[in-house]
Amino acid sequence: MEEPLDRSTTWPYREGEPGPFHYARDAHPTGVEAERALGELDGGDALLFASGTGAATALALALLQPGDTVALAQDAYYGTGVLFRELERWGLRHVLFDQTGAPPAGVQLVWIEAPSNPLLTMPDLAAAAAHPAPVVCDATAATPLHLRPLEHGCDYVLHSATKYLAGHHDALLGAVVCRRGEEAARLQELRTRTGIVAAPDAAWLLLRGLKTLEVRVERQTASARELAERLREHAAVQVVRYPGFGGLLSFDVAGAAAAHAIETGTRLIANATSLGGVDSTMESRHRWEPERVPPGLLRLSVGLEPVAALWDDLRVALAAAV
Ligand code: PLP
Numbered sequence: 001m002e003e004p005l006d007r008s009t010t011w012p013y014r015e016g017e018p019g020p021f022h023y024a025r026d027a028h029p030t031g032v033e034a035e036r037a038l039g040e041l042d043g044g045d046a047l048l049f050a051s052g053t054g055a056a057t058a059l060a061l062a063l064l065q066p067g068d069t070v071a072l073a074q075d076a077y078y079g080t081g082v083l084f085r086e087l088e089r090w091g092l093r094h095v096l097f098d099q100t101g102a103p104p105a106g107v108q109l110v111w112i113e114a115p116s117n118p119l120l121t122m123p124d125l126a127a128a129a130a131h132p133a134p135v136v137c138d139a140t141a142a143t144p145l146h147l148r149p150l151e152h153g154c155d156y157v158l159h160s161a162t163k164y165l166a167g168h169h170d171a172l173l174g175a176v177v178c179r180r181g182e183e184a185a186r187l188q189e190l191r192t193r194t195g196i197v198a199a200p201d202a203a204w205l206l207l208r209g210l211k212t213l214e215v216r217v218e219r220q221t222a223s224a225r226e227l228a229e230r231l232r233e234h235a236a237v238q239v240v241r242y243p244g245f246g247g248l249l250s251f252d253v254a255g256a257a258a259a260h261a262i263e264t265g266t267r268l269i270a271n272a273t274s275l276g277g278v279d280s281t282m283e284s285r286h287r288w289e290p291e292r293v294p295p296g297l298l299r300l301s302v303g304l305e306p307v308a309a310l311w312d313d314l315r316v317a318l319a320a321a322v
Helices: 029-042 052-063 078-090 125-129 181-194 200-211 213-232 256-263 307-319
Strands: 045-049 069-073 093-097 109-113 135-138 156-160 174-178 239-241 248-252 281-284 297-301
Touching: 029 045, 029 174, 029 200, 045 052, 045 181, 045 200, 052 078, 052 135, 052 156, 052 174, 052 181, 069 078, 078 093, 109 125, 125 135, 174 181, 200 213, 213 239, 213 248, 213 307, 256 281, 256 297, 256 307
Parallel strands: 069 093, 069 109, 109 135, 135 156
Antiparallel strands: 045 174, 156 174, 239 248, 248 297, 281 297
């Protein structure tokens, strides 16, 4: 059954009294329905935002004050680091740490990513949960199918719903899932005040995407596992970075020239950024984050194409790089 899409920004009062929906910046029915569905998947109270980065901004503003320090996983999505560098102007500090170990003491927030994009490291969830500060886990690449961070003691799950959750490269959207209802209420208030809100159309695309999340992610995982195995055996590939689940992997070839030949040599796999959609995408991440990603690293987001066709495409492109 299709969910209704309500694009209204205002709803009539009833006998002079505002109802549960009165102005769309506060809440709208399509968004609330999508939040209910996502909250169920992650086991908490979900809130939608204009993008994953918008969700991260809202969390930072809600949880921190000038002078506070965030312990940020050094492998976290590079845009999260860019955001915290931007927020330095408002007195928010951050320190980078290796998320495979314990976060440093003396910080007011811990921020981890499972698995990290594009290096695919997994955080030590138990060590993060043991830290006295609240813990945010960006689980964009894992999805609730593979990891439910609230069950591991994290306080907030962050998703770029642009990726697997919506899943079709046609909706820009973020979400935070909160362990506690009162913190969700505070975050919702901040969302209304700052206006970092999701549009009904994007929320509707998320609702539709969630209906196929399980079958998409299962298929993407099966294909990624097979491709990771084949890549490991290929003479042109030096390292395969894959945590063993999910549809995202990275692999390293000899250097920038080889990576360029491969990313421009595929026909089925689009040479494009982003991840988590039904169509496979691959790119050298060095172009965006040269300070931490080796020139030969290629990130591959495995879509729903037949795995044999994906391997044929990769094999031909890799042959040019040996
Ligand atoms: N977190 C991760 C792990 C991501 O990969 C991304 C985007 O690539 C984001 C957050 C930011 O999400 P958005 O692009 O929806 O703002």
